[in-house]
Amino acid sequence: MHFDRPSDLLLWSLRQDLGSEDLNQTLRHYYTSFRRNFGPLRRSKYDEQLAWLTAEVRRGAIRTVLDVGCGCGTVSLWLAQQGAEVYGIDLKDDRLAVAQRRAEMLAAPVRFANQSLFDVQGQFDAVWLEQAFHHVEPRAEAFAHIARLLSPGGRVVISDSNAWNPLNHAIAIKARGFKSIKQKVDAEGRVHLYGDERITTPGALAKGFRRHGVQQIERRYFGVLPNNRAAEKMGAVERLIPAFMVPAFTHYLWVGQKA
Numbered sequence: 001m002h003f004d005r006p007s008d009l010l011l012w013s014l015r016q017d018l019g020s021e022d023l024n025q026t027l028r029h030y031y032t033s034f035r036r037n038f039g040p041l042r043r044s045k046y047d048e049q050l051a052w053l054t055a056e057v058r059r060g061a062i063r064t065v066l067d068v069g070c071g072c073g074t075v076s077l078w079l080a081q082q083g084a085e086v087y088g089i090d091l092k093d094d095r096l097a098v099a100q101r102r103a104e105m106l107a108a109p110v111r112f113a114n115q116s117l118f119d120v121q122g123q124f125d126a127v128w129l130e131q132a133f134h135h136v137e138p139r140a141e142a143f144a145h146i147a148r149l150l151s152p153g154g155r156v157v158i159s160d161s162n163a164w165n166p167l168n169h170a171i172a173i174k175a176r177g178f179k180s181i182k183q184k185v186d187a188e189g190r191v192h193l194y195g196d197e198r199i200t201t202p203g204a205l206a207k208g209f210r211r212h213g214v215q216q217i218e219r220r221y222f223g224v225l226p227n228n229r230a231a232e233k234m235g236a237v238e239r240l241i242p243a244f245m246v247p248a249f250t251h252y253l254w255v256g257q258k259a
Contacts (some may be wrong), residue, residue, distance in 0.1 A: 001106060002081070005043075006074065007044075009074060009078050009081075010034065010038070010046065011038060013027070013072075014027070014035060014038070016105065018102070022097075023097060023101055026094045026095060026097070026098050027072055027098050030071055031072070036228075037227055040232065040235065041232045041235040041238070042227055045222060045223050048220075049222065052253060053065075053126065054078075054079070054082055057083055058083065062084060062125040062155065063083075063085060064086075064124045064125045065084045065087070065125065066087050066089070066120060066124045066127045066149060068127060068128065068129045068136070069130070069131070069135065070090050070099060071095050071099070072099050072102070073096075073100075073103065073112065076103075076110045076112070077099075077102060079128075080103075080109060087110075087111045087112075087113070087120075087124070090114065091114060091115075091116065091186045091187075091192065092187075096112050096113070096114055100112050114186070116192060117136055122149070123150065123154065124149055125150075125153075125154050127146050127155075127156045127157070128157050129156075129158045129159070129160070131160060133160050133200070134198045135194055135195045137194060137198075138193055140208075143211065143212055146209075147209065147213060147214050147258060148212075150258040151258070152258060152259070155217070155256065155258075156256045157253070158253070158255075159253050160199065160200070160251065160252065160254070161199045161250065161251055162199070162202075162221065162246070162247075162249050163201045164201055164246050165247055165248070168199055168250060172197040172199060175196075176196040176197055180195060180197065181193060182196050202219045202252050202254045205254050206254070209256045213258055214256040214257065214259075215256060215257055216255070216256050217257045218255035219252065219253070221246060221249035221251070222253065223250040224237070224249055225237065225238055
């Protein structure tokens with residue numbers, strides 16, 4: 001089955017029966033906010049964050065991708081359909097089971113595994129993290145390890161919440177207080193450090209990766225209005241926000257390239 005945009009793939013997935021109530025429930029829970037509202041504005045934001053990476057895969061500049069924190073696998077499946085060889089990792093077995101079932105339904109040759117970023121070896125043309133970097137700890141080691149995973153000329157592509165936005169900070173503090181690093185135990189009993197909504201800025205990413213030979217080549221801000229049906233009617237407002245008003249944007253895309 002062919003999809004023109006990543007949002008088309010996600011929309012199709014939300015309407016499918018995966019053949020198991022457990023799988024269906026996991027998918028519904030993972031995409032709760034999308035099920036509440038996935039109108040034109042939200043769909044355009046979803047596509048926008050993937051536009052740069054999609055274009056590079058389609059033109060053959062990126063052939064192998066590591067999808068860190070792949071969740072239920074939507075981006076992995078999308079990039080595989082564009083021609084990339086994708087390896088998706090996550091620490092949640094229930095999400096990986098959904099990702100695998102969806103891959104089977106779409107006949108997409110994606111490899112999924114329950115694995116920590118720090119356990120991955122080898123090299124990739126691109127490492128992709130969508131709303132995942134702020135969970136990876138220890139952060140200093142994450143910069144170094146991601147750089148090692150990149151092939152010469154490889155790119156790290158991060159889509160994350162903008163720490164310049166005061167509302168993002170307020171939401172994070174309300175959810176977890178001021179302690180932003182904690183420990184989590186996975187299904188195998190392994191203990192992992194976990195960044196609890198430890199959001200950051202593109203500038204901090206540039207500084208952290210620069211120490212390991214990865215230079216910023218792209219920085220884009222997107223998203224202003226909240227995800228609800230009322231905001232869907234005000235999409236034109238977002239297009240009027242000038243790029244220099246960085247704190248107004250809720251999300252950004254950052255791309256670094258290894259020398």
